[in-house]
Each structure stands twice: as structure tokens, then as C-alpha cells.
Amino acid sequence: MAHPLGAIEIARTEITLIGCPLEAGAGVRGSVMGPAAYRVAGLVEALRGLGHAVRDEGDIPTPRPVGGETALNRLAETCRNAREIAGWTRAIHDRGYALMKRGGVPVFLGGDHALSMGSVAAAARIAEERGQDLVVLWLDAHADFNTPATSPSGNMHGMALAYLTGEPTLAPVMEDITPVDPTNVHLFGLRSIDAQERQIVDERGVTVSDMRIIDEFGAAALMRDFLASLEADRTHLHVSLDVDFLDPSLAPGVGTTVPGGATYREAHLVMELLHESGLVASVDLVELNPFLDDRGKSARLMTELVASLFGRTILDRKPIRATP
Template sequence: MKKLDIIGASTSFGQPKLGVDLGPDAIRYAGLSKTLSDLGYDINDKGNISGDFKVDVAGHSKKEESNLLNFEGVLNFNEHLAKSVDESITAGHFPLVLGGDHSLAIGSLAGISSHYENLGVIWYDAHGDLNDSHTSPSGNIHGMPLAASCGVGHERMVNLYNDGVKVKPENVVLVGMRDLDEGEKKYIKDNNILTFTMVDIREKGIKAVMEEAVSYLKDKTDGIHLSLDVDALDPVETPGTGTPVDGGLSLSETQLAMRILNKSERITSMDLVEVNPLLDEKNKTAEKAVEIAAHLFGKVQRY
């Protein structure tokens, strides 16, 4: 698919640290469009999601309902995002959603899911994002989007844009896990979700892990969505993110992971999330995000 829509999901509603809503523009400034255009893609930058999403600096991160922070803001934003993503796929384009915090995946998956009977998801992240209001220690909705998409949590999040489950748990693969809450561990075990922790990756190698992930999904899904949080990488690589966890993936491992996904020809959409330029060092994390996207879309590093 050579036509690619860039969709800026400039939201910070899903977590308490201001600045992550600036992530889409930081990634643009790091040269995303030119990089992907040079790889042969027809780029259509749709801009940032428009609407009444102004950040309330003084009142940010208020618990509004059922231990959920910025609940109405998250829902409103994701409805708009789902529509934009839906329109891109309807037009036959690949939607590349730039974040913004990971709560945006509620909207991206809602917009994508109606186009696939059996959507697969590779969740490339330090965290499972499988909490709900009862299991979440914080109430931050960026720790809940995959759960909501699997049908767990507040009914208004589960039924956002289209009613019902957006992705089946058996069609999910978690990669890079190293910070899972107890409720998430139970959900993963109860639903037998294929999970690769950093211990697994160190033992098997990223190449074997990604090949296993693709093999697991390719015959039972008709499309695979990649949701990539830059905190999957070690904080040495991506300092500009809100919930860093030591012991993560390297850039070179992630470049290889993306090349394997590119060769599979199974990835049909992508989130690239949690770049926060206010926490960054000279836009280093945004530049790494561009490198990651470039390798997913076919860049090959030769030395």
C-alpha cells in the first residue's frame, strides 16, 4: 500500500504529563514526511485531529468518573480520531497515527476494526495497557486502551464509535513487556495472550520473537495493526516519554523488528505514540520515532 495518511493525534488526556500532545509535530519536525516520501510513498498529511481539545493546564488530570482521568476528553478525542482513521482506510490508504498518549489507540482501533473481520494487533510497548478502572493503580486511561478494545472496561470506551469488541484477545501479541500490573498479568493468563517480555527477547532474540509473532497472527487475521509506544525502547534511546522503564529494547533491535514486519507485508496500520518533546533531549526521541517508521516502511540500513 503506497498511499499513506499521516494523522496527528495530539492528545494528552490519557495521562497526567503535559507535552505529549506536542508529539505529532515533533515527529514531523524530525523529517517524517520526507523520509517516507524518499522511500516511495505518496504522503498525505491530514494534520492534527481538529476539535475542542485545548489542554486545560490548571485542570488537567481530574478524575471524572469511575477512577478515570479526563474521561470525557479521552472519549471526545477518540471519536474524532476513529472517524479520521476510518476515512483513511475507506480511501484505501495506510493510516499512520502519531501520538500523543496511548489512549489514542481506543480511537484508532475503533476506526480500523470495522474494515477487518479478524484484526490482529502487535502491541510493542513496555506496558500491556490492559487495565480497567478497577485494576489501574493510577486511573490514567493510556494504561487501558488495549483492554477497552478487547471489550474490558467502561462501556462507553468499549463501545466507542462502533459497539462491541474491536480486537479479540487471541489476536493480540504483546512485545517488550517489563512493567505489568497484577490485574494485567491475570488478564493475560486468563486469555492466553501471546506475550514476549524483555526476558523472552533476551533469551530468543528479537528476530525470532517477531517472526513468531507474525507466524502466530498471519493465518488467523486479515490485517495486523502495529501499536508502538516509544517506551518499548530503553530510556537511553528514547528519553522523551512519560513512563520510561529501564531494560528496554535498543534502536537497532527495533529497526530489525520493523524490517521483519515490513517483509511480512501484513501490517495494515500503525500507531506511533508517547513522544513528549518537553521531556526530550534536542528532539532525540522524535528522531528515533522517524527511524522506526522508516524501517517499517522499507528502509534498509547498509554499512
């Protein structure tokens, strides 16, 4: 398919940025500074520059750890900071749901990946209300499908998808969510998975495009097939982008680097294809750790990728003229 050169029309989208400065789910501190780093990197300006209506809602205030719930207290014995994560999940869900109800596309600025326990729960609820299927694209080096029983670390950012797909032992985080159908979860970029976690992913029928498959068939072909499989009218596509999806040489600002990640062009291409699909209804940007970053390199790359996701193309410069 030819890239449009010169002037490009992008449908004007109402985008709401909402900062979720949590780090209680991660093993390394620092992602609390993520939302601020995106603003410093110029995310608002980049999206406005594309012609979108952008509202920055600021950050969700740090919620109190949830107390007085026996099941949650029990969970806290195996899961680090479970009461803090429960507070964040409920706050992010409530705010995210209200934003989605109002319309437009919310972008959740993290914050560690436990953020998605709230944002995806909100997306699942709104999709159900609208009679749509929630499809979750998880761009990540990891599967984040650990349970309290399988997690080697007890860090809850590695349990987000287990929780969202209805793992009963994690239910005390926030009860009565609309569970995500695991066959509607697509892990893309996977290259590090724990043994028991692999079994869970297999058993639940999760779709996986790991780096081996991406190397062999190419990110674009896999992404096109995935997007072509979705029914436009009845799909709410939620994109959860973890900084560690990217190769650490490009994006060192993350606590869980794994070598062999997506290249600059692969990542942009994925974003461009997602934009062209017109299906993206909500977005998480997670695990940016400015404390580990190299002079804002990762924050800037993530910002560029979000611009691609919302319609910027690499070729939107003037066409190169043939020299006489």
C-alpha cells in the same frame, strides 16, 4: 536470509499521516506536542524519500469533552479525563475509519496511548467489514490492560487494550465497537506490569513476548514466528508503537520510562521484519513527549524506525568494496 544490497525496490504505498494531539490519557503532560515533533524530525520527507505517496492530513482538532452521558460521567469518577478521552476516541475512530475505507496505510501520530482506543477500534471495524482478522502488535514496556478497578493511577492510556478487548466497565468511552479478540493481541517488549493486570492478561489468553523472552531467544526469532503464524490474505496487522518500547537511553522523550528496553538494532530489526511481512495495514506512534526529550533525539529515532517499517534498510548503502 541475505540482505539485499545496492538498489532496493520498495512497493509504493499510500501513507496518510494524521496527527492526534492528545495528552488527557497520560499522567505527565507534553504528548500534545508529539505530532509537531514528528513533522520537525522529517517524517514526511523520510517516507517520501523511500518513494511512497505520503499525505499529511494535519491534526485532528481537539474535540469537546463528551457531556450528557450518565454512564460516562460515572466512569469519570474513577478514570481521569474520561469525557475528554471519549471525545478523542470517537473523533479518532471516525477519522481513522474514513481513511482506512479510502485505502492505504494510516499512521496515527500521538498523542498518548489512549489514541489507540480510536485507531484500533477503526481498524477492527474495517477488518470485520473486509472479512479479515485484526491482529494487534503492541510494542510497549507496559501491557495497557488495566481496568478502572485495577488501575493504580486512573490514567486511561494504561487501559487502551482492556477497552478494545471488550472490558464492559470501559464501554461508555464509545459504545458498540467491534471487540478485538485478546488472543489476537501480541504484547512485545513488556517489562512492567501491575499484579492484577498480569492476571487479566493471563486469563484472556494474550500472547506476551516480554523482555526476558526477548533476551533469551532474540527479537528476530520471536518476530519471525509471530509473523509466520499470520495468514496473509485474511489479516489486518495493526502496529502500535509506544516510545517506551525503546530503552530510555535511546528514547528519553516519554513520560513512562522503564529501564531495559529494546536496543537500537532490536527495534530496527523488528521494523524491518514487519516491512518484509507486507502485512502492516495501520500504525500508531504514541507517547512521544517532546517536552521531556533530549534535543529531538527520541523524535528522530522514532522517525527512523518508521522509515524502516516502510522499507528503509540499514544496509541500503553502497556495498563496501574490498580494499585492493
